[in-house]
Amino acid sequence: MNLPPDPTATSEKTAAPRAHSAADRASVEERILAPLNEAQRRAVTTTEGPLLVLAGAGSGKTRVITHRIAWLIQHEGVAPWNILAVTFTNKAAAEMRDRLTEMIGDAARDVAMGTFHSLCARMLRRDGEAIGLPTGFNIYDADDQARVIKGFLKEDDLPATGETKPSLILGAISRAKNEGLSAEQMEDRAITHHEHLIARFAKRYAAEMRRLDALDFDDLLLEGLRLLREAPAVADRYRAKWHYLHVDEYQDTNRIQYGWVRELAMGRGNLCVVGDDDQSIYSWRGADIRNILDFERDWPTATIVPLEQNYRSTQTILDAAHGVVSNNEGRKAKKLWTERSGGHTIPVFGAFDQEDEAAWIVRRIEELTSARPGKAQEEAPTPHALSEIAILYRTNAQSRAIEEALLRAVVPYQLIGGTRFYQRREVKDALAWLRVLRNDADRISFERIINVPPRGIGEKTIELLRAADAARAEDGAGASYGSIVASAGTGELQGLSPRARTALAGVAAIVERLRSRLALVDLPELLDAVYSETGLRAHLAAEGVEGEERWANLLELRGIAGRFLELEPLDALDRFLEETALVADQDALEVDVDRVTLITLHAAKGLEWPAVFISGLTEGLFPHSRALEDREQMEEERRLCYVGITRAKARLYLSYALRRSWGAGDGAPSRFLEEIPEELLESANEDDPRTGEAAAFGRGARGFAAARGGIGGGGAWREGSGDVGAPDGSFRPSRDLEARRRAYGAGARSGSLHVPDADGIDELPDDEDGDLDAVRPVGRVPAWLANRFKGARESTQSDAPDTRTAQALPASGVRRVIVPGERTFRDGDRVRHARFGEGIVVTSRLTRSDEEVTIAFAGVGVKTLAASMAQLEVIG
DNA sequence: CACCTAGTACTTTTT
């Protein structure tokens, strides 16, 4: 792999490539400017001084930055290493570099690019000593942070729930940090009891992080800023290095990031920021829309270039987006336009529940991806590739129902976000081993791996170690946690069982052995050593199928580590740990793979697809319930909706489910639906006999509002139309989603790292565990339909088991209807299974919508099967 | 000390 150079390196370079002759310059102008419109050209050629590019969605923002950089290099003669571009994700940086390479060749390699977090991390690694920061710090993610806080809670004997829930405490600390407040300032400002509590935690947290030699995501930015402010020599070096600064997605920068950029831009003032206030969706993480709204005030000489021509979407889609976002008050008035007039109207589907909604989406996808003979030409566009389709939703939890439907229909997909590769337990364990090797003070990582694989070190032992560590901290003794582990192993710590002592000595020995190789072997080799020396490998080998899966992930990690071979071992380690800590969800997105993309609205920012589904448009979900009472938050939800809609190039589909499975009860159709001009929408509910239009769709008293009244209260639409958009009948219990993902190769949870090839899609897994029945996408009737069936059955007074089979029901392949709350198998029943032969029911357990039967089969062993799936015949 | 089970509490978005 060709690794871009470290953007923070400040070594001297030779002369910049430059077009010398007038003819050369003319051809450069032609090449770089020709594809651009007037406004884009202005943005590209305005190279000196502050520049704000107000780039509406799809207006060629990335193109402007790329061409601007090319222009600087080839027309203005600026050296590539004098240019910095800050992007929102590493993926965006990589893409920009690729495009730039196409334009200007190898010189693109030397342009500095990265995210705020990665740039700060590099600078701190290199120069942190100038502000008293140890450069061997580890980077802590939310999980690591939570472990730190949980430690405090344990010391204080406080619950990790309610108002002392770690994520809440951390959220409050983070918010304060992003406002630039120190823990001490928090304490000074605290008024309520709770604020004092949080402030005290903040103080402790800061002190502990220092002791742990760790920086969290906020710290990277804060310390990065402090470095520029408090180490003038260092700051000057970077100012001398980067003459031209670019910031992409500027609307989502926070005050700290802004301060950091401003420090760098001081002097030359060549700062180009590109953003769209309508797409500001990260205020909850400190992004400050004032950065964009007040840019002119902060930089009075700034040039402002609005880009309002959209090259992505049809007019219909833009009008829909505008209809929504124009309801916001705090925005710079603007309206995008496009030459692509007209466009497909936007189908809106009101589903009964999430399954129903997902089934509808899958049907539309099947339409999109298959040619439809028999229809008129304009009705039958060329089929779409799966990779041209994305399904967007507000919360990660919503992906589940959609995944189920896609799995059932055997439609390959890639899921972005959710449980990420680097968050998987075994991957984090392996990385924690590396972090321990890197930094002896990293107690959190130590505690993570000290008993991985299990070696008899439990909570009690860890508590003793922590007490010893805390005691030394109070003495002001600088001993690292690692040295405490080591000394405990040699017998210096009282109160340990001999067994624990031996185990600790073992850990210390492993650490020492591995560390001795640290600077000598390359990263994949080091990981191999970690896997074998620690016993991880042997442990997973003994863990069956799940162990195999985990082991595969560890091999994957080793593969990723191979990207750093060209670096010195220690640099490679730092770089690897940094990149694994700072990967963005979006970085996992694969573009060259033919799969439907499932992604949150947030993560979809900056991306585009020919066909986009936005699902879950119900009040309380989207807009989210936490925004309902707060105007500012509501406006952000609206911007999020705007972002979602403008991801679509040609086709947009909207849907909502009136009944939600958890928590907040039933949802009314989202207000955003009402904000889209009606003539742009078309109902996808075709089966209401009363109105001839969508049952749950329309305007005014008869429309969305009627749908609101309809559900739960015995409203008209449900009775009148029967089962609106009845599910296609196939359904399976949601257990073991992970196993089925694997079976279909459908969803590496973190994309590029781990996606099996698409060819495996039609293969069913071996049935070693007897769970084939739970894997195969056989149909089952949804519980609400089954209930209805139950009523019918009772009225016939029939108890014959046959009536529980489902010939009469629409679903194909149904084996057995499970009536909620009723077991159909008793302990001791003799049953026959198509593959396993005869067996005896050991136990049976009811789940929400199914029955789990555990059966002992002669010669096969004990299997647990889903009654709705397994073809079980009672024989005695 | 590890493992299992049952019960409980909570459920946005992410670098």
Add this chain to the structure above:
DNA sequence: GTACTAGGTG
């Protein structure tokens, strides 16, 4: 629907 905890057992 899950993530965590408490409490019991081996």
